Amino acid sequence: MNLRFLFEGMEEAGSKGLPELVQRLGAPGSFLDKNAIDYICISDNYWTGKTKPCLTHGLRGNVYFHLEVACSRKDMHSGVIGGSVHEAMTDLVRVMGSLVDSQGKICIQYIYDQVAPVTDKERESYNQVEFDVESYKVDAGVDGVTDTLLHKTREEILMHRWRYPTLSLHGIQGAFDGVGSKTVIPAKVIGKFSMRIVPNMHPDMVEKCVRKHVAEEWAKLKSPNKMQLIMDKASMAWYREPNNPNFEAASKATVRVHGIEPCYTREGGSIPITEALEDVCGAVCVHFPIGASDDGAHSQNEKIDISNYMNGICVLGCYIDEIARLPAKPNAAAQAAEAAAMAARMSNNKWRRRCKVQLTRFGCDCLDCQ
Amino acid sequence: MNLRFLFEGMEEAGSKGLPELVQRLGAPGSFLDKNAIDYICISDNYWTGKTKPCLTHGLRGNVYFHLEVACSRKDMHSGVIGGSVHEAMTDLVRVMGSLVDSQGKICIQYIYDQVAPVTDKERESYNQVEFDVESYKVDAGVDGVTDTLLHKTREEILMHRWRYPTLSLHGIQGAFDGVGSKTVIPAKVIGKFSMRIVPNMHPDMVEKCVRKHVAEEWAKLKSPNKMQLIMDKASMAWYREPNNPNFEAASKATVRVHGIEPCYTREGGSIPITEALEDVCGAVCVHFPIGASDDGAHSQNEKIDISNYMNGICVLGCYIDEIARLPAKPNAAAQAAEAAAMAARMSNNKWRRRCKVQLTRFGCDCLDCQ
Numbered sequence: 241m242n243l244r245f246l247f248e249g250m251e252e253a254g255s256k257g258l259p260e261l262v263q264r265l266g267a268p269g270s271f272l273d274k275n276a277i278d279y280i281c282i283s284d285n286y287w288t289g290k291t292k293p294c295l296t297h298g299l300r301g302n303v304y305f306h307l308e309v310a311c312s313r314k315d316m317h318s319g320v321i322g323g324s325v326h327e328a329m330t331d332l333v334r335v336m337g338s339l340v341d342s343q344g345k346i347c348i349q350y351i352y353d354q355v356a357p358v359t360d361k362e363r364e365s366y367n368q369v370e371f372d373v374e375s376y377k378v379d380a381g382v383d384g385v386t387d388t389l390l391h392k393t394r395e396e397i398l399m400h401r402w403r404y405p406t407l408s409l410h411g412i413q414g415a416f417d418g419v420g421s422k423t424v425i426p427a428k429v430i431g432k433f434s435m436r437i438v439p440n441m442h443p444d445m446v447e448k449c450v451r452k453h454v455a456e457e458w459a460k461l462k463s464p465n466k467m468q469l470i471m472d473k474a475s476m477a478w479y480r481e482p483n484n485p486n487f488e489a490a491s492k493a494t495v496r497v498h499g500i501e502p503c504y505t506r507e508g509g510s511i512p513i514t515e516a517l518e519d520v521c522g523a524v525c526v527h528f529p530i531g532a533s534d535d536g537a538h539s540q541n542e543k544i545d546i547s548n549y550m551n552g553i554c555v556l557g558c559y560i561d562e563i564a565r566l567p568a569k570p571n572a573a574a575q576a577a578e579a580a581a582m583a584a585r586m587s588n589n590k591w592r593r594r595c596k597v598q599l600t601r602f603g604c605d606c607l608d609c610q
Numbered sequence: 611m612n613l614r615f616l617f618e619g620m621e622e623a624g625s626k627g628l629p630e631l632v633q634r635l636g637a638p639g640s641f642l643d644k645n646a647i648d649y650i651c652i653s654d655n656y657w658t659g660k661t662k663p664c665l666t667h668g669l670r671g672n673v674y675f676h677l678e679v680a681c682s683r684k685d686m687h688s689g690v691i692g693g694s695v696h697e698a699m700t701d702l703v704r705v706m707g708s709l710v711d712s713q714g715k716i717c718i719q720y721i722y723d724q725v726a727p728v729t730d731k732e733r734e735s736y737n738q739v740e741f742d743v744e745s746y747k748v749d750a751g752v753d754g755v756t757d758t759l760l761h762k763t764r765e766e767i768l769m770h771r772w773r774y775p776t777l778s779l780h781g782i783q784g785a786f787d788g789v790g791s792k793t794v795i796p797a798k799v800i801g802k803f804s805m806r807i808v809p810n811m812h813p814d815m816v817e818k819c820v821r822k823h824v825a826e827e828w829a830k831l832k833s834p835n836k837m838q839l840i841m842d843k844a845s846m847a848w849y850r851e852p853n854n855p856n857f858e859a860a861s862k863a864t865v866r867v868h869g870i871e872p873c874y875t876r877e878g879g880s881i882p883i884t885e886a887l888e889d890v891c892g893a894v895c896v897h898f899p900i901g902a903s904d905d906g907a908h909s910q911n912e913k914i915d916i917s918n919y920m921n922g923i924c925v926l927g928c929y930i931d932e933i934a935r936l937p938a939k940p941n942a943a944a945q946a947a948e949a950a951a952m953a954a955r956m957s958n959n960k961w962r963r964r965c966k967v968q969l970t971r972f973g974c975d976c977l978d979c980q
Contacts, residue, residue: 300689304791312751314910318778319670319879321750322806323714323770324759329779330710337707340700342831344693380691381682381797388834389694400693408688408795409699411785416802418783421674421842423804425778427751432786434793436692461712464758472791509689540684 241564244271248284259516266520277521279486279563282514283556285507285529286537288398289370293494293555295487296527298402298506299514301477303446304434306470307335307454316425328429329415331463336431338457340407344390344400346435348453351405351446356439358403366395369503373397379534402506407435436508443474475512485566486526493558497551528559611934614641618654629886636890647891649856649933652884653926655877655899656907658768659740663864663925665857666897668772668876669884671847673816674804676840677705677824686795698799699785701833706801708827710777714760714770716805718823721775721816726809728773736765739873743767749904772876777805806878813844845882855936856896863928867921898929 248258265272287294311328340346371394377383391397400406413430416422437446454469480487482504494502507527514525530552536542618628635642657664681698710716741764747753761767770776780802786792807816824839850857852874864872877897884895900922906912 302689302793304793306791310755312755313753314751316750317879317908318776318780318804319672319806319877320771320907322778322878323774323776324746324761324767325750325752326712326714326756326758326760327710327778329781330707330714331712333703333779334707334712337700337704340697342696342701342704342833342835344696344700376694380686380695381684382695383683385680385682385836386696386834388696390696391694397694401690404693406688406693408692408697408793409703409785410688410792410794411699411787411796412782413787413789415779415781415787416783417781417785417787421676421802421804422780423672423674423778424780426781432791434688434791436689463712464756465712466755507689508692509687537690538687 241560242276243560244277258513262513262516262520272517272520274520274522277523278568279489279566280517280521280523280525281486281490281528281556281559282511282517282525283528283530283552284511285509285527286531286535287370287529287533288503288505289372289375290532290534292370292500292503293498293551294370294503294505294529295482295490295494296505296507296529297482297487298439298479299477299511299527300402300405300436300438300506300508301441301443301475301512302434302436302510303443303450303474304432304472305450306472307332307431307433308428308466308468308470309335309431310428310466312425312427315427318423318425321425325425326463326465327425328465329412329426331458331461331465331467332412332429332431334461335454335457335467336409336433339409339433339453344406346405346407348407348449350449351435351441354441354445355404358399362403363395365504366398369394369398369505371398375533379536401508403438405435405437405441406508407433409433436510438477439479441477443471443476447471447474475510476515478511478514479506480524482526484524486524486563489562489566490526490528490559492562493555496558497555528556530555611930612646613930614647628883632883632886632890642887642890644890644892647893648938649859649936650887650891650893650895651856651860651898651926651929652881652887652895653898653900653922654881655879655897656901656905657740657899657903658873658875659742659745660902660904662740662870662873663868663921664740664873664875664899665852665860665864666875666877666899667852667857668809668849669847669881669897670772670775670806670808670876670878671811671813671845671882672804672806672880673813673820673844674802674842675820676842677702677801677803678798678836678838678840679705679801680798680836682795682797685797688793688795691795695795696833696835697795698835699782699796701828701831701835701837702782702799702801704831705824705827705837706779706803708823709779709803714776716775716777718777718819720819721805721811724811724815725774728769732773733765735874736768739764739768739875741768745903749906771878773808775805775807775811776878777803779803806880808847809849811847813841813846817841817844845880846885848881848884849876850894852896854894856894856933859932859936860896860898860929862932863925866928867925898926900925 262272266274285296309328309332311325316325338347373394376397377387377389382388389397391400410432413432415426415429416424435446451469458467491502518525531544531548535544632642636644655666679698679702681695686695708717743764746767747757747759752758759767761770783800783802785796785799786794805816821839828837861872888895901914901918905914
């Protein structure tokens with residue numbers, strides 16, 4: 241058996257990042273040659289609780305927009321000019337306010353029509369997930385502030401993290417963002433918002449719906465200001481049924497170390513490199529988290545518990561051992577099924593075909609895409 | 611004659627700023643003793659054009675609000691938490707979007723009811739003002755962007771700068787404000803907006819109207835998030851009839867240097883120290899600008915033309931000469947009328963009585979106000 245490791249940050253300075261590196265390493269005879277890779281494992285997410293290990297078989301995608309409004313060549317003084325110009329902030333805030341409501345409902349037409357229906361099997365699957373609503377409130381930081389989540393039951397909460405789209409308003413570039421009181425009328429402001437997307441949503445269709453909505457809301461304003469909507473980047477949602485040898489090996493490793501079957505979970509976040517690796521290597525990926533739900537990824541006081549760290553070393557070691565017991569390639573039937581599924585995905589995937597190198601970026605101008 | 615000069619920046623480090631300095635210097639026998647000061651002149655604004663000198667007899671006030679919304683103790687990741695919490699940005703943007711429309715109309719009830727009616731005399735006064743709409747578009751920076759102002763005629767434009775209130779959205783603190791795409795759900799965001807106020811508006815009443823409006827809009831959201839509206843600072847509008855010896859001296863000085871009568875103008879901005887000086891010194895102030903309309907105050911490439919600089923030196927010298935020809939105090943009748951007018955202003959001015967030291971700040975905790 242031959243183990244090949246890729247770490248975040250391995251891409252060279254000035255490169256187009258991990259997608260480009262992966263694409264380059266997929267060349268015949270290279271590090272990620274399709275013929276050399278049989279199984280992929282990423283450890284980059286978290287358990288849903290603090291005690292029960294998980295295997296993750298789904299991720300949401302993300303489509304990120306910049307909504308730019310300009311009213312002048314230069315910032316203005318609200319005393320001197322206030323009352324004279326159509327202010328860019330007024331328009332931007334009105335359009336941003338039309339995208340989503342305070343109950344988290346996306347107000348853009350046709351978005352929910354694209355979401356895969358819930359099956360009985362899926363509904364049942366939430367029962368095996370370790371998830372405590374009260375602990376989750378603490379993880380989200382709403383305890384002592386609102387003590388309230390958008391949804392009440394554990395099933396509803398998980399579904400709205402994993403299998404429904406959401407829209408978040410992240411902020412505004414170009415306006416006054418400091419402490420205190422400044423009386424500026426900003427000349428150009430850029431609203432930032434993004435949508436987490438799920439099966440069977442497609443960035444192409446999402447973009448179309450968002451453009452239609454923004455154009456309609458803009459028309460209502462009757463503003464002479466200059467508006468531009470840019471889709472800055474996009475990634476597809478990822479979903480795999482966990483009944484394949486890779487997930488089975490990860491499950492056996494979990495039982496060997498923790499003495500229990502893992503939960504099968506999905507993630508609300510996006511790890512776009514997953515699909516890029518799968519395509520380049522022609523193999524299925526398992527997401528094999530080792531950290532607990534309260535580790536606070538990318539946040540203040542991020543941590544990993546010593547027990548998770550030690551068990552993580554053991555469980556990934558056992559996983560390698562389990563993988564070593566498998567045939568070099570999955571059996572012919574599984575391989576054929578996976579190839580067919582991948583072909584179907586690609587044929588439905590106009591968007592990804594538009595860029596083979598920068599899979600996470602739309603409208604790429606790389607040589608492969610021209 | 612005794613000249614006493616005050617420059618911006620003269621206040622000591624750690625002090626409460628110019629209002630406190632002026633108040634302190636107003637003590638009997640001190641620099642701004644009521645008995646020592648007969649006339650006040652401030653040169654801190656601009657002509658309305660590039661050729662005709664102005665005397666300014668009105669300023670708008672400003673009431674500045676911070677609208678704070680909190681949904682969590684910490685910033686969140688839109689993948690991990692998106693779909694679980696009532697997001698603060700959604701609520702904030704919706705309330706900010708309800709304050710003013712794209713045509714500059716303030717959408718808060720009872721605001722326009724407080725505005726002094728337009729008299730025939732006032733309407734006529736706009737004719738003597740040097741003001742070119744096309745040059746103003748360039749000054750505002752809308753040329754080549756929208757080429758459009760909120761109002762069409764010079765009279766309408768001036769009225770909406772000088773004698774009608776306006777509301778500007780300045781920005782948001784606590785949200786993502788950088789270049790690029792960050793998928794944060796901000797935990798606490800503070801929207802900044804302010805209203806330029808005019809005679810006969812009062813910060814107390816403005817605050818009451820804004821609070822009522824924000825509370826009503828907030829209730830519509832049915833959000834569990836924590837909302838707080840803070841009036842950060844406020845200043846009154848200032849207006850004087852220019853038929854008094856101080857303005858007459860400034861007018862004579864203008865004729866001596868420029869050979870023409872000055873325009874009588876108002877300003878859209880606020881110089882709150884004006885009223886503080888008048889109260890402390892018991893005298894009327896004239897605003898005597900020397901710079902042209904395109905000087906670009908506080909903006910990129912701020913300048914002063916050499917001719918304005920040289921004539922400015924002459925005209926302020928002549929003004930001092932003209933003032934020196936006046937009696938040490940305005941005549942008894944004018945003085946009595948001014949005292950009565952000032953007493954009337956103060957009796958109607960609940961807000962200013964709440965703080966004698968920091969006249970520009972509401973809810974002061976200084977010794978004088980406790």
